[in-house]
Amino acid sequence: MSVSAPIRVDLQLIADMVEPGGRALDIGCGDGALLAYLVNFKQVDARGMELSQTGVNACVANGLSVIQGDADTDLGDYPDDAFDYVILGQTLQATREPRRVLRQMLRVGKRAIVSFPNFAHWQVRLRLVFGGRMPETPSLPFKWYDTPNIHLCSIDDFRALCADMGVRIERAIVLDRNSRPISLPPLLANLLGEQAVFMLRRD
Amino acid sequence: MLDDLTDAEQKALAQCRHAVLGVERPLRLDCGVDLGPYRVAYQTYGTLNDAKSNAVLICHALTLDQFVADTHPVTGKEGWWVSLVGPGKVLDPARYFIICVNVLGGCMGTTGPLARDPATGQPWNLHFPVVTVADMVRAQAALLDHLRIPDLFCVLGGSMGGMQVLEWAASYPKRVFSAVPIACAARHSAQNIAFHEVGRQAIMADPEWKGGDYRLHGTAPARGLAVARMTAHITYLSEQALQRKFGRNLQDRNALGFGFDADFQVESYLRHQGSSFVDRFDANSYLYITRAMDYFDLAGAHGGVLASAFKGSPTRFCSISFTSDWLFPTRENRAIVHALNAAAANVSFVEVETDKGHDAFLLDEPEMFRTLSGFLKGAAAVRGLS
Numbered sequence: 386m387s388v389s390a391p392i393r394v395d396l397q398l399i400a401d402m403v404e405p406g407g408r409a410l411d412i413g414c415g416d417g418a419l420l421a422y423l424v425n426f427k428q429v430d431a432r433g434m435e436l437s438q439t440g441v442n443a444c445v446a447n448g449l450s451v452i453q454g455d456a457d458t459d460l461g462d463y464p465d466d467a468f469d470y471v472i473l474g475q476t477l478q479a480t481r482e483p484r485r486v487l488r489q490m491l492r493v494g495k496r497a498i499v500s501f502p503n504f505a506h507w508q509v510r511l512r513l514v515f516g517g518r519m520p521e522t523p524s525l526p527f528k529w530y531d532t533p534n535i536h537l538c539s540i541d542d543f544r545a546l547c548a549d550m551g552v553r554i555e556r557a558i559v560l561d562r563n564s565r566p567i568s569l570p571p572l573l574a575n576l577l578g579e580q581a582v583f584m585l586r587r588d
Numbered sequence: 589m590l591d592d593l594t595d596a597e598q599k600a601l602a603q604c605r606h607a608v609l610g611v612e613r614p615l616r617l618d619c620g621v622d623l624g625p626y627r628v629a630y631q632t633y634g635t636l637n638d639a640k641s642n643a644v645l646i647c648h649a650l651t652l653d654q655f656v657a658d659t660h661p662v663t664g665k666e667g668w669w670v671s672l673v674g675p676g677k678v679l680d681p682a683r684y685f686i687i688c689v690n691v692l693g694g695c696m697g698t699t700g701p702l703a704r705d706p707a708t709g710q711p712w713n714l715h716f717p718v719v720t721v722a723d724m725v726r727a728q729a730a731l732l733d734h735l736r737i738p739d740l741f742c743v744l745g746g747s748m749g750g751m752q753v754l755e756w757a758a759s760y761p762k763r764v765f766s767a768v769p770i771a772c773a774a775r776h777s778a779q780n781i782a783f784h785e786v787g788r789q790a791i792m793a794d795p796e797w798k799g800g801d802y803r804l805h806g807t808a809p810a811r812g813l814a815v816a817r818m819t820a821h822i823t824y825l826s827e828q829a830l831q832r833k834f835g836r837n838l839q840d841r842n843a844l845g846f847g848f849d850a851d852f853q854v855e856s857y858l859r860h861q862g863s864s865f866v867d868r869f870d871a872n873s874y875l876y877i878t879r880a881m882d883y884f885d886l887a888g889a890h891g892g893v894l895a896s897a898f899k900g901s902p903t904r905f906c907s908i909s910f911t912s913d914w915l916f917p918t919r920e921n922r923a924i925v926h927a928l929n930a931a932a933a934n935v936s937f938v939e940v941e942t943d944k945g946h947d948a949f950l951l952d953e954p955e956m957f958r959t960l961s962g963f964l965k966g967a968a969a970v971r972g973l974s
Contacts, residue, residue, distance in 0.1 A: 430934070432934065432935075438938075438939055438941075441936075441937070441938060442938050442940075442955060442958070442959060444936075445906065445936045445937075445938050445959050445962050445963055446958040446959055446961065446962035447962050447966075448962045448963065448965045448966025448967075448969065449936070449962075449966065450904070450934050450935065450936045450966075451936055451937075452925055452929070452935060452936060452937040453937055453938075453939060459926075459929075462926045462929040462930045463929050463930065463932065464930060464931075464932055467932040
C-alpha cells in the first residue's frame with residue numbers, strides 16, 4: 386500500500402476527526418487503508434481489529450498492527466481508556482449487540498467515531514413504501530437474505546440511542562451519496578443523508 | 589571447563605562460537621541451584637551495527653540448535669531455518685546481526701546433563717539441576733551482557749522457541765523491541781505434558797539408559813530415544829498431512845507382510861525419524877528440555893493472570909499460529925494475544941492456513957514469510973533501522 390494513496394472520502398472524514406499523535410483502534414479495519422493513513426500522516430499509534438483473516442494478514446504484511454477479532458466479543462479484553470479513539474466504520478449495523486459494542490467502545494476509548502448507513506434515507510423509504518421490497522441502495526447493496534446488516538438504524542434512531550445511553554455527541558456529519566458532507570437541519574438530515582459519521586464521548 | 593565432550597559437541601563447538609559464563613557470578617536457577625561456570629554455544633550471522641540496534645535473537649525449539657542457517661556439523665544437512673535466514677531472505681545477515689544460542693540443558697555445546705559438575709568433577713547426568721525456560725532465557729541474557737549488546741531489535745522463535753520469546757518479553761521488556769512468538773503457548777497443556785511423559789518413559793524404560801549414567805557404562809538408550817522421537821514427531825504433523833503423504837501405502841512391498849516389519853510407509857518414515865534423531869541428540873538432554881517445556885506457565889509465574897506478565901510492555905508483538913497445528917493450536921496463541929490486548933500492548937496476530945501441522949513454522953509457508961517481512965519492516969521503521 387503506497388503511503389501517498391488517497392483514501393475513501395468517508396475514511397478521510399474520520400481521519401480528519403483524529404488528533405495527531407494519539408492512540409486509536411480501528412474495528413473492522415479491512416485492508417488497513419485508514420490505519421496506514423493514521424500511522425503515516427497523523428503519527429497515530431494505530432491498531433486494527435478485523436474479522437476476515439485475509440484482511441488481517443494483508444494488514445500485518447504491510448507493517449500494520451492488526452489482530453483477527455470480532456467487535457461483539459473481543460473488545461472486552463482491552464483495559465479502560467486504552468485508546469484516545471475507537472473507530473467503527475460501517476460496521477455497527479452488522480454487530481449482534483450494537484448497544485453493547487458502543488458501550489465497550491466508550492469504555493476502551495476516550496472517544497468513539499462511528500459511521501453507518503442511514504436507513505431513513507429517502508431512497509430507502511421510497512423502495513419500501515412504493516416498491517414493496519427490501520431496499521437496495523449504493524450504501525445497502527445486499528439482498529435481504531444475504532445481508533450482513535442485521536441492526537440497521539436511521540440517523541434519528543442513533544441519536545435516540547446516544548441520548549438513552551447518556552452518551553454525548555461531539556460531532557455529527559451527514560453525508561450525501563458521494564460521501565460528501567452536507568449541512569442540513571436534523572429533520573432533513575434524516576431524510577436526505579445517505580450515511581452519517583458521529584464522534585461520541587462519555588458524558 | 590571440565591568436560592569430556594561427545595563427538596557431536598566437539599563438532600558443534602568447532603563450528604560455532606561459545607562463551608564461558610557464570611565464573612564470578614553463577615546463574616541462579618529457578619530450582620534454587622547456582623550454576624557456574626557454564627558454557628553457552630551460539631552461532632551468529634551478520635554484523636552488529638555501530639548503534640548496536642540490529643541484533644536479532646532466534647530461539648530454537650526442543651530438538652533444534654544454534655545452526656539456523658549453516659550446514660549442521662553432525663547431520664550435514666542445511667540449517668533448520670534457511671528458508672527465513674540468509675542473503676535475500678526475510679532475516680538477511682547483511683541487515684541484521686542474528687544470534688542463536690543452544691539452550692541451557694542442550695547437547696550441542698551449551699552446558700547440560702552431558703557436562704561435568706565442577707564441584708565433583710563427575711558428569712552431571714541426572715544430577716544436573718532441572719532447568720526452566722526462564723533459566724534458558726537468563727543464560728541468553730547473560731550472553732548478551734557478555735557480548736555488550738544492550739537490547740534486541742527482535743526476538744523470535746517457534747514452539748519452545750516461542751515460549752522463550754514470551755519469557756524474554758516478560759522478564760526483559762526493555763531489552764526486547766519486538767517479539768514474534770510462533771506456534772506456541774503461554775503454558776504447556778496437560779495433553780502436551782502427557783506426550784512428553786510418554787517420551788521420557790520410553791527413554792527411561794530402555795535398559796541401556798542405566799539410570800541416566802549410560803556414558804559411564806558405554807551404552808546408549810537409542811531405542812528409547814528413538815521411540816520418544818517417533819511419538820513426538822506425530823504431534824508435529826497433522827492428520828491431513830500424514831494422510832496426504834502416506835495414506836495406507838505399503839513400504840517396499842505389494843501386499844501386507846502378516847508380521848511386524850514396517851509394512852506401511854508411515855511406519856518406515858517414523859522409524860527413520862527415530863533412528864536418525866539418536867545420532868544428533870542426547871537422551872538425558874531430551875529429558876531435561878521436555879521438562880523445561882512442561883514447567884512453563886507464564887501466567888502462573890505472574891499471579892495467575894497472563895496479562896500481568898506484559899503490563900506496560902513497550903514491545904511490539906506479532907503472534908503467528910497455523911490452522912492445522914494441534915500441538916499448539918490457534919486457541920493457545922490467541923490466549924496470548926488476548927492477554928497482550930488486556931495489557932494494551934502493541935500486537936498483531938496472524939493465523940496461517942496450512943495442513944502441515946505444528947512443523948509448518950519450519951517449512952516454506954509464504955504467508956508466514958509475508959507476515960514476518962511486513963512486521964519487521966514496520967518495526968524497523970519505528971526503530972530507525974535503514
